[in-house]
Amino acid sequence: MVVVLALLVVALVVDAVEALAPGAAPPPGEVGLVGASVHAAVTAHARPSQAWTILVDIVQTARTRASDARIPGGESGIVALVPRSHRVPGLTLNRLSVARNALQNQGISLIDLTGSNPTRAGLRYPDDLLGPLAGRAGLDYAPDPRGLLAARAAVGAELARHGASVDPGRVVLTASTSEAYAFLFKVLCDPGDEVLVPVPSYPLFEILSGLEAVRAVPYPLDPHGGWSYDAGAIAARVTARTRAVIVVSPNNPTGTVLSAADVRAVSACCTTHGLALIADEVFVDYRLPAATGHPPTVLTDTTCLTISLGGLSKAVGLPQLKLAWMAVAGPDRDARDLLDRLELVGDSFLSVGTPIQAALPAILARGAVVRDQIRARVADNLASLRRHLAASPAVQLLEPGGGWTAVLRVPSTGSEETLALDLLERHHVVVQPGYFYDFPSEAWLVVSLLVEPESFARGIERIIAATAMESDKITQGPR
Numbered sequence: 001m002v003v004v005l006a007l008l009v010v011a012l013v014v015d016a017v018e019a020l021a022p023g024a025a026p027p028p029g030e031v032g033l034v035g036a037s038v039h040a041a042v043t044a045h046a047r048p049s050q051a052w053t054i055l056v057d058i059v060q061t062a063r064t065r066a067s068d069a070r071i072p073g074g075e076s077g078i079v080a081l082v083p084r085s086h087r088v089p090g091l092t093l094n095r096l097s098v099a100r101n102a103l104q105n106q107g108i109s110l111i112d113l114t115g116s117n118p119t120r121a122g123l124r125y126p127d128d129l130l131g132p133l134a135g136r137a138g139l140d141y142a143p144d145p146r147g148l149l150a151a152r153a154a155v156g157a158e159l160a161r162h163g164a165s166v167d168p169g170r171v172v173l174t175a176s177t178s179e180a181y182a183f184l185f186k187v188l189c190d191p192g193d194e195v196l197v198p199v200p201s202y203p204l205f206e207i208l209s210g211l212e213a214v215r216a217v218p219y220p221l222d223p224h225g226g227w228s229y230d231a232g233a234i235a236a237r238v239t240a241r242t243r244a245v246i247v248v249s250p251n252n253p254t255g256t257v258l259s260a261a262d263v264r265a266v267s268a269c270c271t272t273h274g275l276a277l278i279a280d281e282v283f284v285d286y287r288l289p290a291a292t293g294h295p296p297t298v299l300t301d302t303t304c305l306t307i308s309l310g311g312l313s314k315a316v317g318l319p320q321l322k323l324a325w326m327a328v329a330g331p332d333r334d335a336r337d338l339l340d341r342l343e344l345v346g347d348s349f350l351s352v353g354t355p356i357q358a359a360l361p362a363i364l365a366r367g368a369v370v371r372d373q374i375r376a377r378v379a380d381n382l383a384s385l386r387r388h389l390a391a392s393p394a395v396q397l398l399e400p401g402g403g404w405t406a407v408l409r410v411p412s413t414g415s416e417e418t419l420a421l422d423l424l425e426r427h428h429v430v431v432q433p434g435y436f437y438d439f440p441s442e443a444w445l446v447v448s449l450l451v452e453p454e455s456f457a458r459g460i461e462r463i464i465a466a467t468a469m470e471s472d473k474i475t476q477g478p479r
């Protein structure tokens with residue numbers, strides 16, 4: 001069996017490489033190496049179903065390497081001699097970052113409308129906010145892979161503020177929401193499995209899933225319903241390899257908030273197809289009046305296996321403390337199995353520091369003052385944005401249901417990238433073009449609502465002035 005498989009893969013690899021790079025098939029020695037590694041891998045994994053998965057992975061790797069061979073050094077220009085994983089893309093700077101660095105090197109001051117780091121947004125953090133981190137409890141190392149019980153109970157209390165009743169036994173702590181995604185992908189997916197992700201949404205999904213050898217399959221939000229969720233669009237993308245559906249509520253950047261009916265529809269879809277629902281609710285505290293009537297968390301309306309994500313980085317504006325959480329709901333058997341497996345992953349890393357876990361109840365209580373300032377900042381900037389746009393109908397605000405960002409629809413004669421570059425180089429304003437978030441059409445700009453109000457207003461004025469010129473070009477046509 002093993003020999004047959006090894007021969008089969010040699011033939012497939014040669015075919016794959018020839019097809020992608022004619023005349024560039026690896027020398028027989030390298031093909032022999034591939035065969036040998038298949039042999040080693042397959043004997044170590046005796047089951048035929050696993051052997052097939054290994055073969056598919058090896059052939060895909062050979063294909064990718066062959067296609068890479070056509071661009072030595074990839075985009076970064078670095079030609080590495082040691083083979084590396086294709087899960088990790090090369091580090092590349094986009095054109096906007098290159099242009100921004102060049103301007104900053106010339107000492108030109110820019111208005112940055114992309115800043116989303118609360119600790120650099122001019123908010124007032126109380127001097128004694130981090131005092132609880134110095135408590136004696138932090139000197140004792142007695143790790144619990146799911147997180148210390150008192151910390152998990154504090155998360156339960158946090159979720160109770162949003163109307164959900166979650167037993168601390170169903171809470172798992174991680175160092176960040178990104179790490180929570182990584183843990184979930186490890187537990188829910190095999191390499192090559194799929195998770196469904198909303199578009200437009202958080203750009204990190206593709207990278208986070210890719211790092212776990214999982215495919216992020218986009219499902220569109222409905223542009224005609226204010227980028228609302230559409231369970232039909234999700235169901236249409238389910239395949240035999242789908243393992244989970246991700247929703248983000250409030251969504252970054254559109255601010256979309258799930259209604260109770262949305263939650264029930266997505267949950268039913270997950271139950272029908274045997275999928276987990278991962279709800280990124282990091283912005284739950286920043287719902288706006290437009291979300292009135294919608295449940296704060298999916299936990300109150302879901303019936304399938306559901307994992308709600310939250311964390312300190314948004315809840316109290318303290319990303320540097322590195323603590324996030326997963327709250328698991330749904331049928332008991334599924335939930336217990338997931339929690340057991342998460343415990344095993346957590347035990348392998350034990351990544352959350354003891355001092356922050358011990359201090360969590362106090363930090364959550366004290367951090368409320370930061371949260372209140374963020375809410376006030378977002379509300380002020382939104383009001384200022386509406387005032388500015390009232391006199392400039394060419395730029396339209398997509399009314400958000402929550403979150404820290406605003407999405408603007410702008411007229412453009414060129415691409416979003418050209419517009420963003422023009423704003424940067426001629427008007428010295430930094431914005432994110434919609435394509436960073438995979439908006440399906442142009443032209444959209446995304447601005448952060450955390451920016452200091454005076455800079456925010458000046459930045460918006462410059463956007464309006466720049467897009468007024470674009471609008472004129474559109475109405476006058478080519479000369």
Ligand SMILES: Cc1ncc(COP(=O)(O)O)c(C=O)c1O
Nearest residue numbers: 176177178202252282311313324
């Ligand atoms: C939707 C969403 N999820 C998660 C995160 C990151 O959270 P963490 O800092 O806990 O990894 C962000 C950060 O902007 C986000 O926008």
